[in-house]
Amino acid sequence: MTATAGQTAVLSGTMSTMTADTLTARLADDLDGTFPEVVRELSAGLFSGAFRMLGNRQDAEDVTQEALVRAYRALGDYPVDRIRELRLRPWVWTIAANLCRNRLRSRSRRPQAPLTGHDPIDAGPGPDEAAEHSDLRGRLADLLAGLPWSMRTAVVLHHVVGMPYDEIAAALERPAATVRSDVHRGLARLRVAADTEEQP
Amino acid sequence: MTDHIITELGGLRVDAPAGLEDAVLVAVGLADHYVTRPTPLGEVYVAFNGRGVSAVDVAGDRDSFEARFFIDHGRRAIPTDEIPERIARHLDTAIAAGRPGRLPIDLRGLTEFQTAVLLRTATIPRGEVRPYGWVAKEIGKPGAVRAVGTALAHNPVPVIIPCHRVVRSDGTLGEYSLGDPENKRTLLEAEGLDIDAFTALSSRGIRFIGSDTTRVFCHPTCGRGSLITDRHRHDFADETEARAAGYRPCKVCRPVAA
Incomplete structure (x- = not known):
C-alpha cells in the first residue's frame, strides 16, 4: 500500500x-x-x-x-x-x-x-433460532417472490442485503425517492400478506 | 408487526455456499482447481483455471503439489471433483496425444521467448524428437540454444506441451523437467520411439537422413523419414552435406529453419 x-x-x-x-x-x-x-x-x-x-x-x-x-x-x-x-x-x-x-x-x-425461497438448508445461525423464526422467515421468502420486480429488488437490497437507499438507487438506476417508496410499498404488501396468512 | 418483518427479512441473509468464492477466483484465473490424471508416468496433478490448464506436475502428495504450485504461480491450488466442460472435453486427448490441440493452456507470466519456445515445441509430433538447436532456429533465435533448454525446464505443462521431445543434438536425451530424468525416456518409449536406434545414429554424427528416391532429407525421427527403406537411405552429418548431395529439406520436419 x-x-x-x-x-x-x-x-x-x-x-x-x-x-x-x-x-x-x-x-x-x-x-x-x-x-x-x-x-x-x-x-x-x-x-x-x-x-x-x-x-x-x-x-x-x-x-x-x-x-x-x-x-x-x-x-x-x-x-x-x-x-x-x-x-x-x-x-x-x-x-x-x-x-x-x-x-x-x-x-x-x-x-x-414453482418459485420458492423456502428451502430446508436455509436455516439461520443456529438450530434453536432457526426453529423459532423459520415459520415467518420462510413465508417471507415465498412472499418476496410474489412482489413486483421493482419492489422486490428494493426490499431485498435494503432489508436483506442491508444497502442504504442511495446505493440501491445507484445499483438499480432509479431515483432514491423511488427506491424509498418501492421499499415502503413492498413492505406494506408483505405485512398485509403475512397478516392475512397468519389469521386465515 | 413491521419491525418483526424487518427483523425477519434481515434474517434472510445467508452465507454464500462453500466453494463459491473459490469458484469465482478460479473462473477469473486468480486461483486454480486441480485434479489428478493417469499418464505413462503414473498419476499427475493437473491444475486449471478460467484461462486454461496452468500446471502439470508430479508430486508425492497433495500438500507438496499445492505448496509447489503456490511457489511457482503465486496462487492457491484447490482440489476439485469437477472439470469444466471446455477443459474436460480435451484434457485426456491432450495428455494422450502429447499436444494441447484444442485444450486451452494458461501461459500467463511467461516471457515472450518462453512462450515462443513452448508453442513451437507443442508442434513436434508424437514419437518424434528434435534437437534444442532446432527449436532455437525455428523461433528465430539460433544462438539461444541454452535458453531454449532453460525455457523447457520451466515448462508449466509438461506431457501436454511435449518438452520431452526436445533432445540434445548428440542423441542423448538431456534434462527433463517433470520428476525423475528417466521420465523423458519413459514418455518417448510409450510413444513408440526407438530411442536406442536414434541414439546410435546420432552418436555416429548423423543428424539427418534422406531418401534417394525423393531427394528429401529429414530429422531421423520424422514420420516421413521413417518410411525410407534401408536400400534408399542416405545419412548426412549436416545440411551442407545433404545439399551437396542434391537433397532438399523436408517441409514437414523442417531440418533447416527457414
Missing part, C-alpha cells in the same frame, strides 16, 4: 465508507491482488440478494459467480481513475440485478418448478 494510494483514497471522498474507499484505491493499484478481497466482501450479500430475488439457490449461485466474473473483466478494461471513483457494491449490483432479471425472464419462457 503506497502513500499515494492512501492519499488518493482520502481525497476521492465519494465512497460511502472508508473500507470501500481504500478497497477501490487498492483495486486500482493492484487488481489481481485486491480482487479476492472484493469477492470475500461482496459474495454473501450478492448471494443472499440474488437468492431472495430469484427464490432459487442454484440460480443465485450462478448469478453471483457470473456477476463477479463480469465485474473482474470490466475492471481489467477500466482506466485506473475510473476504478478509484467506483462505488463498488452498487456497481456490482447493477450487473447482478440485470443478471437476475434476465434469468427470471428466461425462466418464465420455459416450464419450471
Whole structure:
C-alpha cells in the first residue's frame, strides 16, 4: 500500500465508507491482488440478494459467480481513475440485478418448478433460532417472490442485503425517492400478506 | 408487526455456499482447481483455471503439489471433483496425444521467448524428437540454444506441451523437467520411439537422413523419414552435406529453419 494510494483514497471522498474507499484505491493499484478481497466482501450479500430475488439457490449461485466474473473483466478494461471513483457494491449490483432479471425472464419462457425461497438448508445461525423464526422467515421468502420486480429488488437490497437507499438507487438506476417508496410499498404488501396468512 | 418483518427479512441473509468464492477466483484465473490424471508416468496433478490448464506436475502428495504450485504461480491450488466442460472435453486427448490441440493452456507470466519456445515445441509430433538447436532456429533465435533448454525446464505443462521431445543434438536425451530424468525416456518409449536406434545414429554424427528416391532429407525421427527403406537411405552429418548431395529439406520436419 503506497502513500499515494492512501492519499488518493482520502481525497476521492465519494465512497460511502472508508473500507470501500481504500478497497477501490487498492483495486486500482493492484487488481489481481485486491480482487479476492472484493469477492470475500461482496459474495454473501450478492448471494443472499440474488437468492431472495430469484427464490432459487442454484440460480443465485450462478448469478453471483457470473456477476463477479463480469465485474473482474470490466475492471481489467477500466482506466485506473475510473476504478478509484467506483462505488463498488452498487456497481456490482447493477450487473447482478440485470443478471437476475434476465434469468427470471428466461425462466418464465420455459416450464419450471414453482418459485420458492423456502428451502430446508436455509436455516439461520443456529438450530434453536432457526426453529423459532423459520415459520415467518420462510413465508417471507415465498412472499418476496410474489412482489413486483421493482419492489422486490428494493426490499431485498435494503432489508436483506442491508444497502442504504442511495446505493440501491445507484445499483438499480432509479431515483432514491423511488427506491424509498418501492421499499415502503413492498413492505406494506408483505405485512398485509403475512397478516392475512397468519389469521386465515 | 413491521419491525418483526424487518427483523425477519434481515434474517434472510445467508452465507454464500462453500466453494463459491473459490469458484469465482478460479473462473477469473486468480486461483486454480486441480485434479489428478493417469499418464505413462503414473498419476499427475493437473491444475486449471478460467484461462486454461496452468500446471502439470508430479508430486508425492497433495500438500507438496499445492505448496509447489503456490511457489511457482503465486496462487492457491484447490482440489476439485469437477472439470469444466471446455477443459474436460480435451484434457485426456491432450495428455494422450502429447499436444494441447484444442485444450486451452494458461501461459500467463511467461516471457515472450518462453512462450515462443513452448508453442513451437507443442508442434513436434508424437514419437518424434528434435534437437534444442532446432527449436532455437525455428523461433528465430539460433544462438539461444541454452535458453531454449532453460525455457523447457520451466515448462508449466509438461506431457501436454511435449518438452520431452526436445533432445540434445548428440542423441542423448538431456534434462527433463517433470520428476525423475528417466521420465523423458519413459514418455518417448510409450510413444513408440526407438530411442536406442536414434541414439546410435546420432552418436555416429548423423543428424539427418534422406531418401534417394525423393531427394528429401529429414530429422531421423520424422514420420516421413521413417518410411525410407534401408536400400534408399542416405545419412548426412549436416545440411551442407545433404545439399551437396542434391537433397532438399523436408517441409514437414523442417531440418533447416527457414
